[in-house]
Amino acid sequence: MRKAAYMVVTTVVAGLVLSGCGGGDDEKTDSKPSGANTAAKQQSPSSEPSAERTMIERAAGSWKSIVEASDSSLETLTIADGKVTAKGPKLDCAGALKDGRKAGKEAPTLTLSCKGGDDGGRGVGTVKMKDDDKLAIDWAGPEGGYGGQVESFRKVGG
Template sequence: MRKAHAVAVLVLAGLVLSGCGSGEDKPQKSRDAQSGEDKGSPSKGPTDASAEGTMIDRAAGSWKTISKRQGDRYFQTVTIADGHVTMKGAVLDCSGTLKPDTVEGKEAPSLTLTCKGGSDGGRGEGNMHLGDKVTTDDAVAFDWEGPEGGWGGPVDSFRRTS
């Protein structure tokens, strides 16, 4: 009986010394005694530098269409630098400058296109929507108002290439 008791004590001592953890490999959070705030465990957010700044800042780079549609009325590439946008397609060649704006309380910079040859493919004015910071801003869409009196314009969607 003494042997069983000694084994039980050793097992209990091992559990106590090991911390009786939950078996998960997550770092334990500590709380600041005065403020009650968590500290010591960094949040797991995007590590990409593009996750900093305004949506206009985060959208900087080159983008390629996700649409399989080709033709005179479609854009194939978008380049955004310092808020200046250049959109190009087989025929369309347009540019504009993003301006801070909101749609339904969310950041959605506005854009008015000026196109060579005068045609903007039925777009006119619109708003840019960017994948959120959690998705590392890898998708951008332009939601166009379309011609006056119409039901709205096209939506152009792109994936980041650089």
């Protein structure tokens, strides 16, 4: 009988230890993390300036393609104040980056005009960014087509 009582007490004590030892301590534990979470949330905007800036502002700077250049590719992009210059082995283009939205998300559009009239079949592109140092352009492609290529760039300057 004593052995059974001992095992019941041991099981109850183990259960209390594993569950956090009661309700009073849980309330204190909960209040500390939410205070810490609130402080972290208040610091987030200042520690992540990209959250405050538009994609067009974040895209400003110089960009280099992540793939080896071909005759019809773009090697570099330079974006400043919504104006874009793009160069490739056989392309010399200028254009504009304008605000846009798709499915409720920021999706600026890029339109290029290239010397000689050949834009490499790009048409209008939608700009996407990951972090502040990766940029991709999803080109619409020629009118009546099935869509265009996607070009990816890494930031090389401010």
